[in-house]
Amino acid sequence: MSQHSTSIEQRLSDLGIILPTPAAPVANYVGAVLTGSTLIVSGQLCFDAAGKLAPDHIGKMGDTATMEDGQAAARLCVINVLAQIKAVVGSLDRVSRCVRLGGFINCRPDFASLPQVMNGASDLMVEVFGDAGRHARSTIGVAQLPLNALVEVEGLFEIK
């Protein structure tokens, strides 16, 4: 690695992460909206690099999915959040702070280990952005998510 390879996109590459091309919106909403210096990113599901929900990332925590499945799903959600940021503001280097992540975990009513699942999202955010990736966070367990996805993550970012 060159001594100049400090960009966020290089860091993603070092982590072996390839950002997917965000799917074109299929309804009257968009992946992210910039207002002033704040970027609001739509709730992203745990689609994989092929744009599909893997069988392990469908359903509810507390049924057959393991904690590792949940954390991997939360990590995928963040990758899709990053792809939406890049699509709207052009480069992840324009992110000065991850301000907030909202984590929605599809779960049985008796599954309370929700923060551990969401750590899969938060950990990746800090791997990618360092201290600028430390965010406020709300994590809740929901009755259902679009497409029966295991996890959905929304985000709010400060853009420079």
Next chain:
Amino acid sequence: MSQHSTSIEQRLSDLGIILPTPAAPVANYVGAVLTGSTLIVSGQLCFDAAGKLAPDHIGKMGDTATMEDGQAAARLCVINVLAQIKAVVGSLDRVSRCVRLGGFINCRPDFASLPQVMNGASDLMVEVFGDAGRHARSTIGVAQLPLNALVEVEGLFEIK
């Protein structure tokens, strides 16, 4: 129609939509708060023009409510969001962008067609504001909503 009838309120009228008068708050919160150029609108239920929840807009998606019921309920939520905006900033023409909608769908744990329900909200936003109505969006299925309402929608708007 005159060639000058391009205001948002005229467009609502053309759509046959009459904004309700927002009910006076019955608790220590308000319908919307303006901070800087950002307006945050409280979660709005699917009250009809008479301020009531129609029987078809009570309960959970996946029980007896149809997709059409869900979409109509989501549309009503947006009408109530618009009424709150008007009440706080005076005119819908001051909206420069619908930045975000959050959609909460009261559903059975096995009802995953949540985005289709929420499209009832997003579609109306774009009918009313055009491209400025295209928003970031998070849609989740929840265990319950106030008054057993079928849908609740909150919003974030950029005001000029």
Next chain:
Amino acid sequence: MSQHSTSIEQRLSDLGIILPTPAAPVANYVGAVLTGSTLIVSGQLCFDAAGKLAPDHIGKMGDTATMEDGQAAARLCVINVLAQIKAVVGSLDRVSRCVRLGGFINCRPDFASLPQVMNGASDLMVEVFGDAGRHARSTIGVAQLPLNALVEVEGLFEIK
């Protein structure tokens, strides 16, 4: 009381409220993030002054918890929100407005009296900040919360 005891911290003291020291984060997120003049506070659980969830503040509304339990839990969430604000911006006197509270109530699917629970949060906000405490609010009933807590509240504040 002196005629100068008009600070928010004095008001808390008058209400008999002692702010807890926020627990050090145990994961890659933080209690609150300031972006511009907006402070986003992470979802706070109903921990008591000892940093514990009381038995009455665990579980779902609609099971054994009473409305009084729910309201007391929502009030505790707000106390923890206030502690996070103080930790990040130094003094509660820097709050110029409580812009929004998001209330997540852990509930059975048939428990619809969610706003009454959340009033425990909203009422305290107005007791503390007066009219500047009147906020936009979204209240939903969720399938589960971290640690099986009864209530979680997140907040957005304008800081001067």
